[in-house]
Amino acid sequence: MGKAGNMMRPLVVHLLLQGVLLYDALAWEVRMPEQIHGLQGSCLVIPCSFYYSSNPPKNPRRVVWYQWVSRGYPLVCDPLYPNDVIEKFRWKTALYVSRSSRNCSLLIKNLDLSHHGEKVYAWIDPENVGSRTYKFYDVTSTILVDGVLLYDALAWEVRMPEQIHGLQGSCLVIPCSFYYSSNPPKNPRRVVWYQWVSRGYPLVCDPLYPNDVIEKFRWKTALYVSRSSRNCSLLIKNLDLSHHGEKVYAWIDPENVGSRTYKFYDVTSTILVDASPQKPIISIYGGDRTGDTITVECSTLHTCPYSRPSITLYGIEGSNQIRDESIKDGLWKTTLTRNGVVKAERLTITCSITHYGDITVTATKDKIAECVHEKITIEPELADVTVSIAKEFTCSVYHSCQNKNPTITWNYKNMEVTEGRKTLSDLKWISYSNIVFLATKEDHGKKLICTATFSGAYLTAFVVLHVQPRFQYVADVIPKITALPRSCVVIPCSFKTEDEYLTRLRVLWVTRKGGYMFHTNPVDVLDNFKGRTRLLGNPNEQNCTVEMDNVQTNDNGPFCFQVERENERYSFNNSCVFIIMRAPDKPVMSSLPENIEPGTRVTVKCSVSHTCSSHPPEITWNVPTAQKTTSHNHMGGGVWETVSDVTFIPTGYEEKDEIVCTATYWGGKTQENTALLSIRRQTTHVRCQETNLSPNFMCHPPKSC
Structure with missing residues (x-):
């Protein structure tokens, strides 16, 4: 046996x-x-x-x-x-x-x-x-x-690894546990460690007699206490080469449990001292493209749970998680996991491990990520050009390449081209190319193509050129105007002809496909625009301003202005407009004074921008006003500003410490802005009496008044 x-x-x-x-x-x-x-x-x-x-x-x-x-x-x-x-x-x-x-x-x-x-x-x-x-x-x-x-x-058993590695200059824990089913120890927490020799019992660790420990282990050993009541693990600090090859064993309650009960010296552990630490292992998951999430793990093996190694990670920002796991028989694995986002095409991940005893070892690993080219656009989208008149087009490439710009080329050569780059955020850039295009009549119907080349791949965008002869007529139309869905938008428009007194003109607003957004004959208007468009300008005064009501989200255009007179139709340069949908603007309120004395007149202004001048927003207040004026100002570019100036007189007894300005847009949408009122509160009762204030103004005295 x-x-x-x-x-x-x-x-x-x-x-x-x-x-x-x-x-x-x-x-x-x-x-x-x-x-x-x-x-x-x-x-x-x-x-x-x-x-x-x-x-x-x-x-x-x-x-x-x-x-x-x-x-x-x-x-x-x-x-x-x-x-x-x-x-x-x-x-x-x-x-x-x-x-x-x-x-x-x-x-x-x-x-x-x-x-x-x-x-x-x-x-x-x-x-x-x-x-x-x-x-x-x-x-x-x-x-x-x-x-x-x-x-x-089978009454007694002691378990420990036959061999265990430790790092020179660091610490080492030899895991040890014991089991018994009979002949129990009187003091199970009394554990003594010995050096295995053929004769004698040299002390390696004895908490009761530390001075008797042999020199190479003296003041370097201690019992490594755990929650288990049957733990006999040993901690060795400042491990050195003199400990290499030493066989040690534990004896439980040696004063009471003898070798006849159990031969403790038959279960030994051999200490193997490593001169240098192992390099950390770096594992990288994900992050194949810039902007992607990336997980970096740096792990190290050690045999000193008493003081686990510290791990420092460089090269990627993010949140950390530390995990310790027992691999087997005293061998532990400590792992730092960091989750972040790839912000560059090349990352150099550096992991530094510091073991007990200030022993440091470092490893590096490179990660190559592909940058992402999201989209390519050409502006303006409507390529209306006039023979021999220069027009600028911009090709924009949206990407996440920090170090490499795509190469942008045009299919038309020998034209002036300028390039540049804009930063949108930490992970987004725009590379752009501007071309100054000079059209000939032969270019009509052809494509103006922009190509972005990067890493062996490419993206293209194009617009179809619509070449117009060099008309003698010019329209003044805003190329892009914003509109609020469900509300209205007024598109300002004027034009000039050779004959300033040309009359009996019929105004037309034409869609890209040739249908009518507006026509003087309502029958000719497209069904989805019927009842929603009307002419605000007088064509005899060379005013072609048009209103679109109940704006729909797909009413983007382009819409181009033309006129008819008898059987002749006139086209104009610069006559098309795009509509860009937006959310309602939040009102802007002027600042209020602090520590307002009750009874003092306070004036505050609330303004809001819009493009529906035929039905401007209505501005209301949550406080009774002594005086109120409303004005409408043209800010240019089809944008109007509605301003409400009010004067109110606080009493000091207001129920709420705030003033609210609400803008109600044509179509029913609302936006509001709130400001805090800093009013000195009345602490004494006042007598109620009639005032000469506006009948719209209400005074709120104390209830006991």
């Missing part, structure tokens, strides 16, 4: 290459006891679990057990092929299922002496996970069949 200290101890694969752990070796791990005892005629469960960080199995619940032999794979348990199991185990084995998704335990029923000494091992998903990924046959458990169960041999 094996030593009790070796029973139920997890197998740990230790790979050491010049003092550096091999991360690939940690990708897979299977754990089971090296030896396990079972009672003849009874049942036995061999506990088994597995872990992986890469190369995952396709079917993690597919577990097969084999007999360990030098050649071949004799089956011990295979739920898919039970008849192929070798005779001594056939119909006696099954997988022992638990709640864990990474469980591979084996149940053996009716254990007999033919099973004694058999070495068995588990293989996870053998059809998909091969021996190149993990050598499953290197992790075995030997079955020891007892005729009589030796309870004393």
